[in-house]
Amino acid sequence: MIHLKGGRVIDPANKRDAVGDVFIANGRIAAHDPNARYATIDVSGKIVMAGGIDIHSHIAGGNVNAARMLLPNAQAGQEPPEGQRFAGVCYPASETGRLYAQMGFTTVVEPAMNPQGAVRTHLELADIPYIDRGALAILGNEDFLLRLLREAPDGALLKDYVAWAVQSTKALGVKTINPGGAAAFKENVRQFGLDDVVPSYGLSSRAIFTALQRAVHELGIPHPLHLHTNNLGMPGNIDSALDTINAAEGLPLHLAHVQFYSYGKTKRGGFASEAGRLAEAVIANKNITVDIGQVAFGQTITISSDVLRQFSAREFANPKKWIVWDGDGNGGGILPYNYREKDAVAALQWAIGLELFLLIDDPWRVFFTTDHPNGGPFTAYPKILHLLMDAGERARFMDTLPPKALRTSVLKDLKREYSLYEIAIMTRAAPAKLLGATDRGHLGEGGIADISIYTEQTDKTAMFAAADYVFKSGEMIVKNGAALGRRMGQTLNIKPQFDRRIEARLQPYYAEHYGARPDIFAVPEGFAGGASSLFTEQACRS
Amino acid sequence: MTAFIKGAPATLDKALDRAGEILRTAKAPVIAGTGADIAGVRSAISLAQLIGGVFDMGGAALETRPMQQRRLMYTTPREAKARADMVLTIGDEAARYAAANLADAPKLGREGFQSKPRIIMCAGASSDSVRAAKALEASRERLPGLIGGLIAAVKGVPVANSHSGIAVADFKALAETLKGAQFGVIVWSPSDLDPMVAEALMMLIDALNASTRFTSLMLPQGDNARGVADAALWTTGFPSRISFAQGQAEYDPWRFDAQRLINSGECDAAIWLAAFRPVAPQWTGTPLLIALTGPGIAFGRPPEVHFSIGKPGVDHSGEYYDAAADGLISVTAPASDKLSAAKALDALALRVERRAA
Numbered sequence: 001m002i003h004l005k006g007g008r009v010i011d012p013a014n015k016r017d018a019v020g021d022v023f024i025a026n027g028r029i030a031a032h033d034p035n036a037r038y039a040t041i042d043v044s045g046k047i048v049m050a051g052g053i054d055i056h057s058h059i060a061g062g063n064v065n066a067a068r069m070l071l072p073n074a075q076a077g078q079e080p081p082e083g084q085r086f087a088g089v090c091y092p093a094s095e096t097g098r099l100y101a102q103m104g105f106t107t108v109v110e111p112a113m114n115p116q117g118a119v120r121t122h123l124e125l126a127d128i129p130y131i132d133r134g135a136l137a138i139l140g141n142e143d144f145l146l147r148l149l150r151e152a153p154d155g156a157l158l159k160d161y162v163a164w165a166v167q168s169t170k171a172l173g174v175k176t177i178n179p180g181g182a183a184a185f186k187e188n189v190r191q192f193g194l195d196d197v198v199p200s201y202g203l204s205s206r207a208i209f210t211a212l213q214r215a216v217h218e219l220g221i222p223h224p225l226h227l228h229t230n231n232l233g234m235p236g237n238i239d240s241a242l243d244t245i246n247a248a249e250g251l252p253l254h255l256a257h258v259q260f261y262s263y264g265k266t267k268r269g270g271f272a273s274e275a276g277r278l279a280e281a282v283i284a285n286k287n288i289t290v291d292i293g294q295v296a297f298g299q300t301i302t303i304s305s306d307v308l309r310q311f312s313a314r315e316f317a318n319p320k321k322w323i324v325w326d327g328d329g330n331g332g333g334i335l336p337y338n339y340r341e342k343d344a345v346a347a348l349q350w351a352i353g354l355e356l357f358l359l360i361d362d363p364w365r366v367f368f369t370t371d372h373p374n375g376g377p378f379t380a381y382p383k384i385l386h387l388l389m390d391a392g393e394r395a396r397f398m399d400t401l402p403p404k405a406l407r408t409s410v411l412k413d414l415k416r417e418y419s420l421y422e423i424a425i426m427t428r429a430a431p432a433k434l435l436g437a438t439d440r441g442h443l444g445e446g447g448i449a450d451i452s453i454y455t456e457q458t459d460k461t462a463m464f465a466a467a468d469y470v471f472k473s474g475e476m477i478v479k480n481g482a483a484l485g486r487r488m489g490q491t492l493n494i495k496p497q498f499d500r501r502i503e504a505r506l507q508p509y510y511a512e513h514y515g516a517r518p519d520i521f522a523v524p525e526g527f528a529g530g531a532s533s534l535f536t537e538q539a540c541r542s
Numbered sequence: 543m544t545a546f547i548k549g550a551p552a553t554l555d556k557a558l559d560r561a562g563e564i565l566r567t568a569k570a571p572v573i574a575g576t577g578a579d580i581a582g583v584r585s586a587i588s589l590a591q592l593i594g595g596v597f598d599m600g601g602a603a604l605e606t607r608p609m610q611q612r613r614l615m616y617t618t619p620r621e622a623k624a625r626a627d628m629v630l631t632i633g634d635e636a637a638r639y640a641a642a643n644l645a646d647a648p649k650l651g652r653e654g655f656q657s658k659p660r661i662i663m664c665a666g667a668s669s670d671s672v673r674a675a676k677a678l679e680a681s682r683e684r685l686p687g688l689i690g691g692l693i694a695a696v697k698g699v700p701v702a703n704s705h706s707g708i709a710v711a712d713f714k715a716l717a718e719t720l721k722g723a724q725f726g727v728i729v730w731s732p733s734d735l736d737p738m739v740a741e742a743l744m745m746l747i748d749a750l751n752a753s754t755r756f757t758s759l760m761l762p763q764g765d766n767a768r769g770v771a772d773a774a775l776w777t778t779g780f781p782s783r784i785s786f787a788q789g790q791a792e793y794d795p796w797r798f799d800a801q802r803l804i805n806s807g808e809c810d811a812a813i814w815l816a817a818f819r820p821v822a823p824q825w826t827g828t829p830l831l832i833a834l835t836g837p838g839i840a841f842g843r844p845p846e847v848h849f850s851i852g853k854p855g856v857d858h859s860g861e862y863y864d865a866a867a868d869g870l871i872s873v874t875a876p877a878s879d880k881l882s883a884a885k886a887l888d889a890l891a892l893r894v895e896r897r898a899a
Binding site for chain 2: 060062064065066068069070072090091092093094095116117119120123124127143185186187188199200311314320321322323324325326327328331512513514515516520521522523524526527528529
């Protein structure tokens with residue numbers, strides 16, 4: 001039993017921001033027990049928060065491995081070759097866990113699990129030490145789903161299939177990526193917007209995403225549908241984003257990495273910031289949550305299951321290598337990319353991300369991501385927190401960027417600075433709420449004792465790069481910024497209920513297309529050596 | 543019996559002792575083999591890390607090579623079967639694959655094209671594997687000329703006559719045929735093609751995608767090669783072939799080629815892991831050999847230590863690549879008394895660690 005004594009406890013879920021104590025017993029936050037013998041750790045003068053939660057970071061799966069293969073020298077912990085900036089993009093599992101833990105993060109969600117690759121993704125997640133993990137299953141471009149929707153456009157048949165897919169892949173929720181776009185691309189469609197139609201099915205992207213959104217909602221899946229919209233990365237795509245928000249019709253919807261679709265179009269077809277309009281729409285529509293996908297400068301690799309987008313962008317690969325694949329559902333594309341500070345588009349993307357963070361004034365609905373590694377590696381988080389908390393730091397950074405790049409951005413006029421309390425909402429309390437994880441993201445009694453402790457400093461980069469202490473389920477995993485020992489976490493999943501009659505449709509389909517039973521891609525209970533504690537189930541809304 | 547020393551039955555304990563001693567005293571050990579399930583691969587990589595050895599297993603390095611090309615487009619077996627209205631196979635293995643798996647008409651794709659017979663063309667294949675398909679006049683030696691000519695013809699640039707023995711007009715006609723596909727698939731195997739030919743194939747596919755959809759189907763190497771490649775990547779960050787001789791993982795597909803290391807005498811001890819099929823190593827070098835295989839294997843010379851292990855998915859549960867799923871699957875099997883590769887390797891690691899301490 002541990003007594004964390006005298007720190008400034010910032011716990012927005014319990015509306016607490018005061019100097020005080022936190023007690024840990026049996027891996028949970030507990031009330032003080034006068035009869036207990038505590039190991040006391042003096043944390044006076046330090047900041048005590050719940051462990052950080054990242055809802056969107058590509059940390060495992062086939063596309064991540066493809067990126068590792070494509071640029072085998074782009075590895076963490078290696079000095080990049082002279083003149084190249086390859087280091088630190090797709091870390092091996094052991095490094096991913098260690099680096100997250102050292103920053104004080106204790107739960108990370110892989111947002112794009114290909115259902116056909118669920119076994120593979122979960123094997124890799126299981127090898128990520130220290131932290132708990134979860135994964136969202138990608139649905140919305142597979143023939144089976146599109147057939148169900150074509151047959152019953154009201155989406156009546158979808159619910160059972162979605163629940164079945166989530167259960168069998170041990171997912172924590174559902175993501176849809178350019179819904180219909182990958183299916184349309186197989187039929188040689190090159191541009192796919194919200195109201196464009198997948199040729200053989202007669203279904204628009206709007207119809208697919210709203211049906212999925214309703215299914216997720218009605219199944220009681222805590223995390224709303226996680227949507228990657230159409231036209232990502234294209235000038236003028238703000239219209240798609242705003243139309244999508246309107247199409248949600250008040251039902252919960254999470255928009256992933258919105259920085260990548262807050263673009264206007266200049267007269268010459270170039271990029272302009274439309275962060276203001278996106279922020280306005282988010283503020284006005286309380287059913288919408290967003291994560292940012294902030295750009296961090298430097299070499300990275302873009303990993304996306306938006307195969308159409310990646311195909312269109314392939315000639316921008318830097319270095320000039322790429323992989324594009326058509327999957328049973330989404331497929332994907334792997335493109336190295338270098339966000340150079342001197343590049344006007346990259347500089348504007350950087351500014352748009354920060355504008356969105358600063359303009360959306362509700363930290364309960366805006367989430368902290370770089371869409372790792374697409375906007376930049378998650379190891380850039382401390383730097384980005386610094387930029388959010390320090391207008392002076394932003395100004396200093398803006399001075400180094402090409403002056404014309406930020407003409408359409410209002411970033412220089414934004415003086416807002418995030419407080420530690422707001423940071424704790426955005427990176428702890430709000431993501432726990434979004435995932436429906438009632439025992440995470442807070443320091444109230446009964447919560448899992450995932451705790452990170454920092455020394456407050458003016459240099460927020462230094463502060464958040466290395467936590468003084470991190471506890472995972474009550475166990476100290478980081479001390480003075482360095483990970484201790486090797487603790488293995490759990491993988492979160494949900495089990496929405498479904499009518500077994502869906503299996504009567506799945507069986508002949510899988511027999512015909514795979515020559516196998518529908519559970520061929522399933523992640524069984526006795527998975528990976530049968531460790532019974534590998535998975536931990538989260539409740540769905542009843 | 544589960545263990546042998548120099549061909550004679552031994553207790554598991556004695557065999558582990560002897561194998562541990564070999565690995566502890568080895569200066570440059572190698573872990574090679576045809577393959578194992580994911581748990582076995584993870585254990586093999588941990589052991590390689592512990593003993594500062596090289597890890598190079600089965601077809602994993604071949605699976606990686608196409609992923610490092612200038613450009614790569616591919617699809618899944620299921621999409622190829624369901625959707626491809628035109629198939630071009632390159633080499634024997636691909637021609638055999640198409641004959642066995644792609645003979646039916648496609649079922650998905652643009653309306654009006656469904657259920658029409660699939661067009662299958664074969665290049666670089668010997669006649670017996672071609673069967674019903676239309677054979678292109680290109681021997682293996684002439685494949686670079688054929689593909690180069692096609693790239694030019696598809697892009698509309700002049701084609702010289704001497705490339706492959708195919709007439710200019712035929713190139714033009716062939717390019718038009720390919721462009722007429724709705725969803726064309728080129729089937730190939732990295733084990734069957736020179737890497738430069740594979741690069742050229744991808745140039746052709748990229749050029750075809752200017753106007754229609756074309757992609758490729760890469761045939762998998764056997765014995766969980768994709769799983770071996772996967773597990774190596776997520777555990778070390780690197781694709782196979784890897785060395786831990788310097789402590790940190792190092793990646794170099796030429797230097798850490800097990801066959802080359804053993805035949806050149808650069809390594810003095812080797813682990814041979816073959817969990818799926820009883821296959822003996824083909825190398826000519828004579829390192830001290832520790833083998834982990836199923837029964838029914840014939841070694842030229844009995845290994846120093848031989849552990850008999852079970853088959854994943856049959857003798858124990860496990861995860862490995864499955865061709866029908868085109869991915870890793872998890873197979874639950876009833877427990878047996880057979881050792882899994884992972885258990886044997888973990889026990890061996892404990893033996894190495896204990897003596898080292």
